[in-house]
Amino acid sequence: MFTLFHHPFCPHSRFIRLVLGELGADLQLAEERAWERREAFLALNPAGTTPVLIAEGEGAIPGAGVIAEFIDEAFGAEMAERRLLPTTIGERVEVRRLMSWFNEKFFEEASNPLVTERIYKRFMSEEEGGGPPSADVIRAAKANVRYHLAYIGWLAGTRNYLAGDRLTYADLAAAAHLSAIDYLGDVPWTEDDAAKAWYARVKSRPSFRPLLSEWLAGVPASRTYVDLDF
Structure with a gap:
């Protein structure tokens, strides 16, 4: 189970939602209005930007690029020919x-x-x-x-x-x-x-x-x- 702090029209959030969709992940969405700078959200990502991924057994994973790398490291090999970051x-x-x-x-x-x-x-x-x-x-x-x-x-x-x-x-x-x-x-x-x-x-x-x-x-x-x- 993943939880994604996102905004529906944040392009970076949309990217990660597509990535998790290709993975077939069980995803729970939590809408975040980053401009409100909620203290609880800033504790997850001091940069105050979406998206932030919460993965079971892991801490908060902030930022589209970091999340994409995490997904590849954690699940890329099992995706085989569907892997979204090639091997060479x-x-x-x-x-x-x-x-x-x-x-x-x-x-x-x-x-x-x-x-x-x-x-x-x-x-x-x-x-x-x-x-x-x-x-x-x-x-x-x-x-x-x-x-x-x-x-x-x-x-x-x-x-x-x-x-x-x-x-x-x-x-x-x-x-x-x-x-x-x-x-x-x-x-x-x-x-x-x-x-x-x-x-x-x-x-x-x-x-x-x-x-x-x-x-x-x-x-x-x-x-x-x-x-x-x-």
Whole structure:
């Protein structure tokens, strides 16, 4: 049994939920509004960010990258051909490089500003940074989505999956960040057929179903969000 402190639209939390879905783990979710900086949550992760995983017999495991490494070390071998971090050094480097690209670069330039401005700020007090969304921040982030989508399309057009021949953490990280902003309708799918086809494949996996079933009151999902044949 795992417990995951998460926010439904935190891209890093979505990544770990997909990872645990691929593992077939028994998962309990605990929603956390990280901007509230609860003392009990800060005791689990002094950085005050989601996700944080609680695994039976282990202490709190904070951060998407750390959790992914823990899952591979603890369960990777038993997943055999479904292992999400390959076994050869070169393949592992490429998967980690792309995990970093999406969990750090994509997050900072695109998914985090869009989710923060269009979702989180609705629930934040003024002291916590809430208020009207910034049109300038949204405009810049949406422009950044375009070049990230083009890069995904290039990877998908030259490989079977983003990091190589099979599904890895790289695909789940990219799909998690895209899914959060696809809910908002901020992914220009018509601009890259290869990226769209790759995302449709990943989105059709059983691990994705719980994400697609979640809705935010007052913020309807885009037309493409739940449509597997978008």
